Every structure is written in C-alpha cells, then in structure tokens.
Amino acid sequence: MADKIEEKVALQTENSRNQGRRAFLKGSAAVAGGVVFSQVAQSSSGFDAKKAVAPYAGQPELTEVLQDGPARKTLGFGVRKYPYGMPSPFEKEVQRRTLEWLTPDSMASITMSPIHQLHGIITPNGLHFERFHGGVPTINPDDHRLVIHGLVERPLIFTMDDLKRFPSISRIHFVECPANGALEWKGVQLNSVQWTHGMMSCVEYTGVRLSDLLKEAGIKPEGKWIIPEGADASGLSRSLPVELAMDDCFVAYAQNGEALRREQGYPIRLVVPGCEANMWIKYLRRIMVHDVPMQEREETSKYTELMPDGTAQRFSWYMEANSVITYPSPDFKMQGPGKYYVRGLAWSGRGKVAHVDISTDGGRNWKEAHFTSPVLDKAWTRFEWEWEWDGSEAFLMSRVTDETGYVQPPMPQMRNLEGTNNVYHRTAMVTWRVHAWEDEKSGGLVENVQY
Amino acid sequence: MYNTKQTIVAVSIAALFTGSAFAMSNNSDKTVEVSEKIDGKYAANYVEIIKNADGKYLDKTVIEAILGVEATHGRAGLEGKLDPENPYSAEVDDSIDGGNHGNAQCKIPKAFVEVHESAAANYYNDDTFVARGFGTPISEAALEVWNITVDGDGKGLPDPSVGMTVEEGGELYVKFCSMCHGEFGEGAKGYLPLAVEEDLVTSSFTDPAPMKSVGNYWPYAVTLFDYIRRTMPFWTPNAPYIGDAGYLGMTGYILQSNYIPMDDEGTELSDDTFFNSEVLMKMNKYMPNQGNWFCDHRPVIHNVRCMNNCPDEQVGGNGTGDPTQYRQARTLPDGTLQYNVPQRLHEDKPGVGHAGM
Numbered sequence: 001m002a003d004k005i006e007e008k009v010a011l012q013t014e015n016s017r018n019q020g021r022r023a024f025l026k027g028s029a030a031v032a033g034g035v036v037f038s039q040v041a042q043s044s045s046g047f048d049a050k051k052a053v054a055p056y057a058g059q060p061e062l063t064e065v066l067q068d069g070p071a072r073k074t075l076g077f078g079v080r081k082y083p084y085g086m087p088s089p090f091e092k093e094v095q096r097r098t099l100e101w102l103t104p105d106s107m108a109s110i111t112m113s114p115i116h117q118l119h120g121i122i123t124p125n126g127l128h129f130e131r132f133h134g135g136v137p138t139i140n141p142d143d144h145r146l147v148i149h150g151l152v153e154r155p156l157i158f159t160m161d162d163l164k165r166f167p168s169i170s171r172i173h174f175v176e177c178p179a180n181g182a183l184e185w186k187g188v189q190l191n192s193v194q195w196t197h198g199m200m201s202c203v204e205y206t207g208v209r210l211s212d213l214l215k216e217a218g219i220k221p222e223g224k225w226i227i228p229e230g231a232d233a234s235g236l237s238r239s240l241p242v243e244l245a246m247d248d249c250f251v252a253y254a255q256n257g258e259a260l261r262r263e264q265g266y267p268i269r270l271v272v273p274g275c276e277a278n279m280w281i282k283y284l285r286r287i288m289v290h291d292v293p294m295q296e297r298e299e300t301s302k303y304t305e306l307m308p309d310g311t312a313q314r315f316s317w318y319m320e321a322n323s324v325i326t327y328p329s330p331d332f333k334m335q336g337p338g339k340y341y342v343r344g345l346a347w348s349g350r351g352k353v354a355h356v357d358i359s360t361d362g363g364r365n366w367k368e369a370h371f372t373s374p375v376l377d378k379a380w381t382r383f384e385w386e387w388e389w390d391g392s393e394a395f396l397m398s399r400v401t402d403e404t405g406y407v408q409p410p411m412p413q414m415r416n417l418e419g420t421n422n423v424y425h426r427t428a429m430v431t432w433r434v435h436a437w438e439d440e441k442s443g444g445l446v447e448n449v450q451y
Numbered sequence: 452m453y454n455t456k457q458t459i460v461a462v463s464i465a466a467l468f469t470g471s472a473f474a475m476s477n478n479s480d481k482t483v484e485v486s487e488k489i490d491g492k493y494a495a496n497y498v499e500i501i502k503n504a505d506g507k508y509l510d511k512t513v514i515e516a517i518l519g520v521e522a523t524h525g526r527a528g529l530e531g532k533l534d535p536e537n538p539y540s541a542e543v544d545d546s547i548d549g550g551n552h553g554n555a556q557c558k559i560p561k562a563f564v565e566v567h568e569s570a571a572a573n574y575y576n577d578d579t580f581v582a583r584g585f586g587t588p589i590s591e592a593a594l595e596v597w598n599i600t601v602d603g604d605g606k607g608l609p610d611p612s613v614g615m616t617v618e619e620g621g622e623l624y625v626k627f628c629s630m631c632h633g634e635f636g637e638g639a640k641g642y643l644p645l646a647v648e649e650d651l652v653t654s655s656f657t658d659p660a661p662m663k664s665v666g667n668y669w670p671y672a673v674t675l676f677d678y679i680r681r682t683m684p685f686w687t688p689n690a691p692y693i694g695d696a697g698y699l700g701m702t703g704y705i706l707q708s709n710y711i712p713m714d715d716e717g718t719e720l721s722d723d724t725f726f727n728s729e730v731l732m733k734m735n736k737y738m739p740n741q742g743n744w745f746c747d748h749r750p751v752i753h754n755v756r757c758m759n760n761c762p763d764e765q766v767g768g769n770g771t772g773d774p775t776q777y778r779q780a781r782t783l784p785d786g787t788l789q790y791n792v793p794q795r796l797h798e799d800k801p802g803v804g805h806a807g808m
Contacts, residue, residue: 104641108685134682148586149594156586165585186657188780191788211573216582219574224556227600233688235681237600243559246574247566286597293556295603295671297678304744306663310651312740314670315541315557316747350509351565355756362767362774366758395767395774399756405510407754412769417751421653421660425749431767433777447788449777451767 087126093117096127097194107135108234110177112198115324115345116331121172121373121380123201125256130263131177131199133298134233137283141259141267144231146213146251150289153218160253160267166208169250171273172379174347176200176319178276178303181426185415188450191330196430196448197322202347202380205271207252210245214289223289227296228270231285238279239293240272244317248273251284274349274378275317278303308419319349320427321408323356323383323400329432334444337391337437342369345380348402352376355401356383362395362431362451363410369398391437395449397429411451489536493518497538498564508562511753514539517562532748538562541746555603555670557746599689601677605732608673609695614727617707617720620700623693627684628701636664636708646708651740666709670744672735676702699726712737 087094096111103109113129123129130136141160149155180199183189190196214226219242226245229237240249252271253260260266265282272279278298293299293315305313323346328334346353352375357366369385383398400408414428433449435442487495494500494517501508501517508514517538518531533542538561559566601607625634631642638644649661651668661667665675680698682688693701703726712719713733724730757765763772782788 134685134688147589147594147597149589149591149598155589155591155594157589158586162585162587166583186660187778191780209573215574215577215580216586218582229600233682235599235688237681241558242574243566243570246570248569286594288598288600290600290602292602292604292606294600294677295674297674297682300670300674301663301665301668301678306651306661306668308652311743311745312651312668313747313749314555314744316749317559318747318749320750350563351506357756357758364761364766364772364774366761368758393775395777397767401756402509403506405504405507405513406750407756409752409754410765410767413752413754413764415656419653420656421651423660431774431777442788445788447779449779451769451774451777 094127096129096198099195108133110179110199112194113201114194115198115200116193116326116329118326121202121345121376121382122256123203125203125258125261125264128201128203128255128261128264129177129199131277132232132234132263133236136262137232138262139231139267139283144267144285146268146285146287148213148217148287148289150227150287151220151223151291152214152289153220156217158213163208163213163251163253163268166212168206169209170204170206170254171248171250171271172202172204172376173271173273174200174202174319174378174380175271175277175280176347176349177278178316178319178424181322181430182423184411184430184450185420185422185426188448191448193324193326193329193331197324197345200277200347203255204257205250205252206254206257207250207268207271210249210251210270213251214242214245214287217289219289222291225290225293227288227290227294228281228284229286229288230265230281231283236278236281236298237294237296238281238299239290239296239315240279240317242289244272244275272317274319274351276303276319279317303424305418305422305424308421316425319347320425321348321350321353321400321402321404321406322346322427323353323398323408324430325358325396325398325432328396328434328446330446330448332446334389334434334437334446336444337389340387340389342385342387342396343372344369344383344398346383346398346400347378347380348400348404348406349378350406351378351403353381353400354403356381357399357401358385358387359397359399360387360394363397363399363429366399389434393436393439394434396432396434396446399429488519492531492534493537497562501562501564506565508564509750509753511755514753533745539748541748555744555746599677599681601673601680603671603673605673605728605735608676608728608731609699611727611729613695613699614703614725614730615696615700616722617700617703617724617726618722620697620702620704620726621707621722623697624701624704627690627693631685636705645705651743664709665705666711666739668740670738670741672702672706672711672731672738675705676731679705699728699731702726702731706731706734711739 094114094117096113098109098111109132111130113123113127118127144160146158146163147155177199180197184196224242225239226242227237227239229235250271251268253268255261255264260269265284268284269282270280270284299314303316305316307313323344325342325344327343328340342358346356356369358369359366367385369383371381372384373380373382375381409428411428411430414426431449431451433447435445435447437443489495497517501513504510504513531537532540534540535542541557541560561567598607629639631639632645633639636644636646643664644662645665647662647664647667649667651661651663653661669675676698679701680689680695684690703720703724707720710719711734713730720726754765764770766772767774768776779788
C-alpha cells in the first residue's frame with residue numbers, strides 16, 4: 001500500500017516539475033500503447049453534454065433582462081489617461097497593510113503583502129512588502145555609486161551605466177523577512193494570511209552576477225567574507241561568507257521588468273536567493289571584502305534566534321521550506337458544500353519545491369497537490385488540489401517537501417524544539433479550521449487555529 | 452582561521468564497506484555504501500552519498516547514513532554539530548582575539564554540496580576569467596569617508612587618542628538619545644530600551660518573550676559603537692556634531708548602564724574613565740551573554756513524508772492526535788471571532804496607505 005502511494009507521488013512530481021517534459025512523457029506513453037489508450041477505450045461514448053450540465057438540473061433560470069450600463073453605452077477613457085497604469089478602482093482593497101502596534105514609527109517598520117489576493121507566483125511591484133530600518137531614500141541614479149574594496153587586488157567604483165554594461169541575468173526569487181510568521185509564535189493572533197505570511201513577495205529580478213563584480217576587483221585569498229552596505233539612513237550591513245556570495249547572488253537594478261521601486265532599494269539592491277531578506281542590502285553602495293564577519297547589529301541583536309534554554313542561534317542565512325493555503329483562507333467564506341480548488345504557495349530557501357501535500361483532517365492523512373505554476377529554484381510555487389467538501393468541520397493544512405528532502409514540520413514539534421521566544425524563522429505549518437456549513441452562527445467561516 | 456580546504460579527502464572512500472545499504476529516499480533504488488568514517492563518526496564519502504540521493508542532503512535517511520543512525524537530531528544533536536569535521540557543522544575556528552570566544556565565524560556546512568560546487572565553478576575554479584574593465588579604480592584612502600565598518604575584532608575603531616569620559620558621554624546621550632531610549636536606557640515612547648535585566652529563559656511557552664538588549668543579549672560590545680555611529684540618533688544618523696569621540700563616550704555610557712565589567716575582577720566603568728577604543732576592546736571580552744551563541748544548525752527537525760494514518764505527534768491537537776484541540780485568536784468585544792478586513796484590529800482604513808509613506 002505504502003509503496004503504491006509513493007510510486008504515484010513520484011510520477012506526479014515528475015510530471016508537474018517540468019511542463020515541457022510532461023508533454024513529452026504523455027506523447028511517448030501514447031505511442032507505447034500504455035495506460036493512456038486503455039483509459040480512452042473505457043470511455044468510448046466520449047463527451048456527453050447532457051451529463052456535463054447535470055449539476056445545474058432543477059435550478060431556477062434567471063428571467064430578468066440584462067441591462068447595459070455605462071460601460072456599454074458610453075465611451076471609456078482614452079489612451080495615456082494614466083501614463084503609468086493603475087489598478088481598477090474596484091481593486092482598492094488590495095493593498096499592503098501594516099499593524100501600527102508593531103513599531104513606534106513608520107520609518108523602521110514593515111508592511112505585509114496581500115498574499116490572499118495575489119495570483120500565480122509574481123508579486124506586482126506596488127504590492128511588494130516593505131521593511132525599512134531608516135525610511136526610504138529617493139536616490140538619483142546618476143549620483144549613485146557602488147564600490148568594492150577591502151581585501152581585493154584593485155578597489156573599484158562603478159556607476160549605474162558601468163553595472164548595466166555587465167552581462168545580465170533575470171531570475172524569479174521569493175524574498176522573505178525571517179520574521180514572517182513571527183506573530184504566531186505565542187499562539188494565533190489574527191485571521192488573515194496577510195498577517196501570518198505577508199512579510200514576503202516574489203518578483204523577477206534583473207541584474208549583474210555578484211561573482212562577476214567580485215572577480216573584477218580580484219578577491220585576495222584572505223578575503224573570506226563580504227560586507228555589503230546600503231546608502232540609506234540605516235546604512236544596513238550584513239556579513240556573507242564568500243561561498244554564498246559566489247553561489248547565486250546578484251546585484252539587481254530591475255524588478256518585474258522595470259527599475260526597482262524605491263521601497264525595494266532603488267537604484268540597486270543585493271539579491272541573496274533563498275536567504276533572509278535583511279541580507280538583500282538595499283540602496284547598495286559599498287561591498288567590503290573582509291577576513292572575518294562584522295557582527296553588525298542586524299546579525300547579533302536582531303535576526304538571531306533565542307532558544308528556550310537561553311542560548312541563541314546566529315547567522316541563520318537560509319529560509320526554511322514553507323507553504324500556506326491562500327484559498328480558502330480566513331479572508332474567505334465557504335459557499336456551501338461541494339468542490340473547491342484549494343490553492344496556495346510553497347517555497348524553499350534551499351532550492352525547488354518537490355511536493356506539497358494537503359490534509360483536511362488536521363494532519364492525519366495527506367493527498368498530494370499538483371503545481372499550477374513553473375517550479376523554480378528558490379521561488380514561490382503555486383499548488384492546487386481538488387477538494388470535495390462535504391460541509392463538515394475540516395482542518396486544512398499544507399505541507400511542503402523540498403528537493404533537499406526537508407519536510408515541513410507541524411507547529412508543536414517546532415515549538416518543543418525552539419520554544420516561542422525565537423521571533424524569527426517560524427516556518428511550521430498553519431491550520432485553517434473550516435467551520436461546519438450547518439453551524440448556525442459561523443457556518444462556512446475559515447479560521448486560523450493553532451495546535 | 453577559516454580554511455576552505457576540505458581536510459578529509461585523504462580518507463580512502465573505497466577502504467571499508469560495512470555491507471549495510473541505506474535506502475536514500477522515496478522509492479529510490481539508489482543506495483550507497485557508507486565507507487570509512489571521519490574520526491569514526493562521519494561518513495567520509497558524504498558527497499557521494501548525497502549525490503546518489505539526488506542531492507537530498509536534508510533527507511532523514513541521508514543524514515543518518517552520513518552521521519550514523521545514532522545521530523540525534525534537535526537540540527541534543529548540537530554538540531556533534533560543533534565539530535568542524537562534521538559535514539553538517541556550521542562552526543569554524545574562533546581564532547581571533549576579539550572576545551573570550553573570538554569573533555565567531557559560521558560557515559555553510561560542507562554537506563550543502565551544491566553551494567560549494569556552485570561557488571567553485573563561479574569563482575575558485577574559474578581560471579578563464581578576464582576582467583572586463585568596466586569599473587574605475589579607486590584608492591582605499593579615497594574610500595575612508597565611506598568606510599565606517601568596525602568588525603567583531605575591533606578593526607576599524609578610532610585611534611585610542613579619540614574619546615571622552617563616560618560622564619561626558621552620558622551628557623551627550625541625554626541630549627540626543629534619551630527622548631527615545633530613556634535616560635538610563637529604560638526605553639521611552641515604545642522605542643527600544645538599551646539596558647534591561649530580563650532573564651532570557653521563560654518558564655512557559657505562553658509567557659511574553661523576554662526583552663533582549665545590550666547587557667543581557669548582545670555578544671559584542673564593538674557592535675554598539677559601530678551601530679550608533681552608523682544609525683543614531685535615528686533622525687540624523689552619523690552626526691558630525693557628535694563625532695567619533697562623542698559616539699565612543701555614549702558607547703561607554705550605555706555599557707556602564709548595562710554594568711558590563713572590563714576585567715576578571717568585575718571592575719566597572721567609573722564616570723571619569725576616559726572611554727576610548729582600548730577600553731571598548733577590553734569590555735568586548737566581558738559581554739555577559741557572549742558564550743551562549745551557536746551557529747545555525749537548522750534544520751533540527753527531520754521528518755519523513757508521511758501520507759496516511761500519520762502518528763499522533765504529527766497530527767493536530769499538540770500530541771493528542773485530536774484535531775479539535777486547538778487554540779484560537781482573540782475575539783471581538785462581543786465575543787464573536789474576528790474575521791475579514793473590516794474586523795481586523797488596528798489596521799489602516801481601506802484606501803489609505805501606510806502612514807508616512
């Protein structure tokens with residue numbers, strides 16, 4: 001029994017991991033005269049239109065005449081009314097939000113992306129989450145410079161034009177504050193995926209490989225760390241081991257096809273795929289190559305994890321694999337028993353997502369979801385799973401397994417090992433309680449609960 | 452010092468076959484014999500084992516094959532992970548003279564072979580690289596105005612002739628900092644305190660998390676000087692009217708408020724101590740919490756991907772296996788659960804962006 005399931009799981013994954021390859025596999029199966037043919041033979045009658053519409057049987061028909069409104073009867077607005085296009089006014093509720101009580105002012109604060117209102121795997125630039133330590137500067141790119149110095153053969157200074165002359169790369173990556181999910185360490189706080197998982201976004205970055213820039217300056221053998229620094233009021237710095245810098249980091253000047261937004265580091269930021277967002281230094285102006293780490297405030301006082309025995313973990317670079325169901329989630333109400341396409345996001349700082357499984361009974365039994373987006377390295381991956389809801393109380397959970405073999409743990413297990421004073425890296429599963437449809441007061445509500 | 456050369460390649464991989472095969476992962480028919488162990492503890496052929504498991508270096512069976520089935524995970528497994536020979540260790544030598552534990556360095560564990568291979572290909576082994584010449588050379592001296600980095604060993608600190616007495620530093624602090632951080636570092640208006648006496652261990656998971664600050668948490672004193680010169684006072688960072696001497700004096704005042712000693716006898720700063728980089732480096736060795744840090748050794752949880760009838764500890768109900776045993780969020784004043792946009796607490800009105808944006 002167990003073997004069979006695993007076989008099916010492996011097959012599904014292969015199929016969903018690579019869209020191009022799936023088409024190929026299907027084709028070859030048909031040629032080989034295998035499973036595909038026999039299935040076709042069984043349903044020889046083909047598509048039956050009467051059967052297809054059966055669920056509508058007995059429903060009253062609408063008889064009112066459809067009235068044409070102004071959209072049909074008058075001309076709409078002309079070109080270039082908005083030289084830079086804006087979302088429809090009907091989408092005005094879709095916005096990043098903050099909790100005022102989190103920080104004493106807005107210059108060292110955070111907003112969360114409306115994860116439950118996003119589709120696919122790309123976050124629009126205007127909805128990208130924000131995290132500042134000294135407010136947002138407005139920097140003229142003509143005046144901006146990047147220097148690489150320290151333990152290098154030849155300190156160099158680059159203009160924006162210089163940087164854009166280098167070979168470019170474009171990559172889709174998620175960027176996540178390690179405090180994402182922090183509100184949930186001590187228990188459940190609020191009913192929205194925007195608050196539980198909104199301190200992250202996923203965009204396409206374009207820029208220059210950091211390894212190209214560092215090689216250009218010629219790192220000396222003693223240079224084991226790089227210390228990037230921002231040009232803003234916080235002068236944010238972190239220490240990155242040179243292996244990490246040479247692996248897949250780059251200096252980005254564009255996000256989603258246009259220049260970076262100021263909130264995300266205009267004119268340039270560091271991209272450290274899979275790692276804590278605070279390492280992705282914004283307004284990047286200086287990279288010092290050094291022999292030891294710096295022990296900056298953001299890698300000692302903050303962004304370190306206090307354990308239950310009073311010891312603390314430092315240099316927690318990678319973001320653990322994580323997943324969340326965005327639909328249904330607490331911002332939605334169920335519309336009655338029936339079919340639902342459970343959707344959500346999965347991501348891993350250590351590579352690609354391999355499997356996402358869904359449970360409706362609080363984690364006892366799991367079914368594998370399939371992917372509706374490309375499966376990319378260190379990027380959001382969109383999953384979906386067909387669920388026949390019978391209207392009874394359900395406990396929805398998603399669990400990711402990444403390509404390194406890491407399986408997302410349940411919350412009690414993480415709490416028992418890491419305590420609840422940690423603040424950062426709360427990456428265990430969350431649970432959405434779907435209230436029974438029959439429940440008089442709350443039928444169909446989706447509630448954030450915690451084990 | 453951090454040495455990138457792997458010291459264990461000399462161990463012969465084919466030397467010893469235990470005869471036992473380890474199944475690597477879901478339904479994989481690939482198995483790898485564990486060869487000789489480093490120090491009798493860790494499989495020397497860990498790279499081979501990981502590659503044969505399709506790179507699943509965090510898979511429970513792979514970790515067990517490399518570290519041994521007796522390898523404990525979670526916090527108890529930390530001890531073994533502090534051994535630099537352990538492929539999963541994030542720790543390297545603390546050989547710098549900054550504090551009593553040195554300027555602790557962490558590294559990317561050797562078991563994360565992909566990162567190391569990528570770095571090798573992009574950098575160490577790239578002998579064909581020819582500079583493009585797109586940048587402009589600049590002298591280190593010209594960069595001095597920008598270089599404000601002080602590292603954990605104190606490199607980058609001002610000359611010992613620069614400084615002021617702790618009392619003078621305190622006067623500056625009261626003038627420029629106390630409105631937000633309190634006269635004695637107790638915090639004000641919701642801004643962070645800079646001196647607290649809280650215990651870092653709480654008795655229950657539901658207790659409020661302890662406040663972490665300079666005296667009870669920070670591992671390095673030099674960080675304080677670097678940070679306040681870099682970013683404070685919040686509205687006018689790196690202020691010339693405070694200057695290096697002023698930032699050093701305020702550092703002294705904050706360290707004094709945290710009762711940090713500067714020698715084995717526990718001598719504390721007095722008001723007329725001339726606080727300079729030398730005094731700061733002495734105190735850098737006596738930060739009370741310095742010994743309580745370890746490098747990232749996550750993941751500490753290695754679960755198997757269970758699909759059916761999973762064990763109770765994996766199921767809702769916090770170990771009971773009963774999914775209806777859960778905790779809920781706070782409720783609205785009338786006792787009903789708060790849901791959806793208009794009911795969320797303390798949020799911006801729809802249509803209004805972030806205050807101050």
